[in-house]
Amino acid sequence: MASAARNGAAAAALMVAVSVLALAAAGSAQLQYGFYKGKCNGTDVEALVQSIVRARFARENPIVAYLLRMQFHECAVNGCDGGLLIDGPGTEKTAPPNLSVKGYDVIAAVKAELERKCPGVVSCSDIQILATRDAVALAGGAAYAVRTGRRDRRRSLAPDVRLPAPEFTAAQMVAYFGGLGLSAFDAVLLLGAHTVGATRCSAIKGSRLYRYGGRAGATDPGMDPGYAFVYKNYVCPNVPSSDNNAVFLDDQWSALKLDNHYYRNLQQRRGVLACDQNLYSDGSTRWIVDLLAKDSGLFTSLFPKALVKLSEVNVVTGTQGEIRKVCNRFN
Numbered sequence: 001m002a003s004a005a006r007n008g009a010a011a012a013a014l015m016v017a018v019s020v021l022a023l024a025a026a027g028s029a030q031l032q033y034g035f036y037k038g039k040c041n042g043t044d045v046e047a048l049v050q051s052i053v054r055a056r057f058a059r060e061n062p063i064v065a066y067l068l069r070m071q072f073h074e075c076a077v078n079g080c081d082g083g084l085l086i087d088g089p090g091t092e093k094t095a096p097p098n099l100s101v102k103g104y105d106v107i108a109a110v111k112a113e114l115e116r117k118c119p120g121v122v123s124c125s126d127i128q129i130l131a132t133r134d135a136v137a138l139a140g141g142a143a144y145a146v147r148t149g150r151r152d153r154r155r156s157l158a159p160d161v162r163l164p165a166p167e168f169t170a171a172q173m174v175a176y177f178g179g180l181g182l183s184a185f186d187a188v189l190l191l192g193a194h195t196v197g198a199t200r201c202s203a204i205k206g207s208r209l210y211r212y213g214g215r216a217g218a219t220d221p222g223m224d225p226g227y228a229f230v231y232k233n234y235v236c237p238n239v240p241s242s243d244n245n246a247v248f249l250d251d252q253w254s255a256l257k258l259d260n261h262y263y264r265n266l267q268q269r270r271g272v273l274a275c276d277q278n279l280y281s282d283g284s285t286r287w288i289v290d291l292l293a294k295d296s297g298l299f300t301s302l303f304p305k306a307l308v309k310l311s312e313v314n315v316v317t318g319t320q321g322e323i324r325k326v327c328n329r330f331n
Helices: 002-029 045-059 063-075 104-117 124-138 170-178 184-196 202-210 225-235 261-267 274-281 283-294 296-311
Strands: 198-200 246-248
Touching: 045 063, 045 104, 045 124, 063 104, 063 124, 063 184, 063 296, 104 124, 124 296, 170 184, 170 274, 170 283, 184 261, 184 274, 184 283, 184 296, 198 202, 202 225, 202 274, 261 274, 261 283, 274 283, 283 296
Parallel strands: none
Antiparallel strands: 198 246
């Protein structure tokens, strides 16, 4: 009886998973290259997005890191549906992992300009994906095409936000991305976005520098001792005032360029977050890190493909959802 119950539960779970994947596939199947061509009163939608992102990048290079992070925090929660953009109490934006997300003003600026050109045509979720694509190219990444035609979902709830923790093991990270329909290779590629990322000392002081494994004064032995020395003595000293100090997830000289240096850091035990270094500590993903560290062109060519797969997770299309008039509130 117990075995039959377990089998029945497993079958039901499988049916739900298949239904979710089928819905996601149906939505992504309605996306198109050049979806907005001829729909914006003579305005080239993608060129307009690119021009605004380029102007912002010229003033503030870290916008590429902001937009990459935004795309992940958006698409990993209920799909790429604009839910993260909504203001108000209890929305996705208010969940603790999203409090430090930046770049909303760029999306708002693009939306305002497009509403002047062609009201009610371009979704906020598509703007996010296009803006990220353009920022990647500006930061030295490969140019790539994305399909558009997403609509904005009328849902944004903080309890929906479940994102990977900084201390995730490789297995946990791969399982998380697997839940989004992405492979282990996709997971390692997407974490390569950390080559332009940054965090705060508070994210590593307890877990890696001063209380590893819950032991007072213990430093993670998986971290290069020279790097640990620099962090402890110059970047993140063990005082409360250092909690908000910025820590680049790649070497500072490489932090504004999308390259494979992140993976070479992992080979030298110089990953900043535990979840990064764990990709190299675990044999199941180490080979992927080695492959990407060895060939810079491979990362450049494959990273956009993983971003495209992420951008098509659980989208709403056709008559579902809405096209918001402004991105931070429902119509």
